[in-house]
Amino acid sequence: MAGVSTDDGRVAAPDPARDSSFAEVFAKHYAPALRLAALLEGDPTRAEDAVCDAFARVYGRLRRGGVEDVGPYVRQAVVNSVRGGWRRRQIERRHADTVVVTAPADPFEVGVVERDEVWRALRQLPPGQRRVVVLRYYEDLSEAEVAGLLRVKIGTVKSQAAKGLAALHSILEVRDG
């Protein structure tokens, strides 16, 4: 089996114990992380990249040790990865004419109309509001915890949550007729 790249770019020898530990973390946290990333992005197809990015950070951190509570660390890594996703999209945009894009698999279950409407509503929110709404109302975090994760002031969280909630309400109200 081949090794993996280290922080300084060298190739490290495989470590079964380390990989086994990562396997457990991956198995336990991958699905929730993917769902969170999908909501934060407003787009499940982008979520896959973000989660891969996040788990690489987790992998590096596990190798160095010191992660006592993996769940919050994975959540922070996912949030950081989603926030840094503009870089990937910028490159994709720049090279859109030279890159052949493979259509992603449909990440939705077919025929669930309400889900599609929620996703469409989420996508209509500005990224900042969407992140606050998802962390506040999907992850059930406190305003202070959301502020810590996004590294913004609590006042910003309050404001974004109120605006996001009102916008979602308005969008979904229109849907309901």
Place this chain on the structure above:
Amino acid sequence: MDERELHELLSNAADGVVAPDDLAARAEHRYRRRRSRTQALVAAVVIVLIGSSVAGASVLARNNNSRATMSPSVTTAAPTIPGPTTIPALATGTIDPSQINALSFVDANVGFGLLADNGAATSLVVRTDDGGRNWRRVGELIEPEGGLQFENASEGVAWGGGPLEVTTDGGAHWTASDPVDNYLAWSAGRMWALTPCVQSTPCGSRPVLISDDSGVTWRRTALLQQGLGEATVLATSRSTAYVVEPATDAQQGPWQVATTGDGGASWTYKPVPCPTGTRSVSLAFNDRVLLLACVDTLAGDTTTKQEFTSNDNGTTWSRSSYIPGENADLSSVGTTFISNSGRTGLLSSTDDGKSWQATLPASDAVSTTVLPGVGMWVSIPNSGLWFSRDGLHWELRARSPQAVPPTSATVATPNTG
């Protein structure tokens, strides 16, 4: 729709997200394609790591047995940062200065601001050359940012939504600066960037980053011993800065202030008396005393803002008062302290925080900036852009097209100068 219904809607939508069986193969394919075409994909290392790990393979194998023998990959590619983004010439148009969500002035006339654009998906960069009366578009950011600081008419940084972005041409072009987080302070041409410890792992030591070239390059200070939780940084000169943060990983206290008087070469620590339960702090200096607000979130998201002052550079603190309003984001204009209290507007104190008066009302979150020796600018949604030399007397520099004129009872003393 209440919060519980929203939680159920989001959970139901998220439940429909399933990991494709061929994720690892697609990730590896995508990595190879991007690397060969661009040599610049930050996520590439990560994707291959996932694809190459025994863990990823084993998990995926459970979903798709045909993948059980998938070959791992190896890479030594280093992450790279994309270069400057060329922004096409921007047409001038009507700009509502009341909607500016970040402000920075370099002198009494030249200032910059950020406006949400493209449905708030990006930020528009605008500039004024007459103290805020008229604005024009000069550039655009990729991500919507909420913070802005220009050192001069050319060099500045923006942060708060995506990574910190740097411009050296007056906001026309921006590049990302990776190592910097979203807590910045500045004084006398020097920027300080704090990476607070907000992860629930042992926090330990981290450096503060310093830039003397407007965010282009950064160097590390001596390590700062940090606890878990919110933090704030205040710089009062090129050599002096304060970081208030939890002293331990207990998250809600005890709190401490780390002080440097030698440009970050060393830090000293003193306890601050923020009560148990304090969730965030704000710190300001008015050339006489340091004013500290300890903000606690109570049930129902009501907050209390207990305040303390220090006149010996944070060595000792005495309790001062409570700051009214929804929040307490402190700054100072000369010797007047200002508290941005969120949707209840600005409060001022001329007695070092002992008492507070409403000085500029607002019905929504406002953006503020202070240029030492010149004054303070404030944008209030659907009102306009206001300026004050002392934090007490306000002049409306640009009115919002949707403005509702303030009443004389709500504005302290209109100043036509």
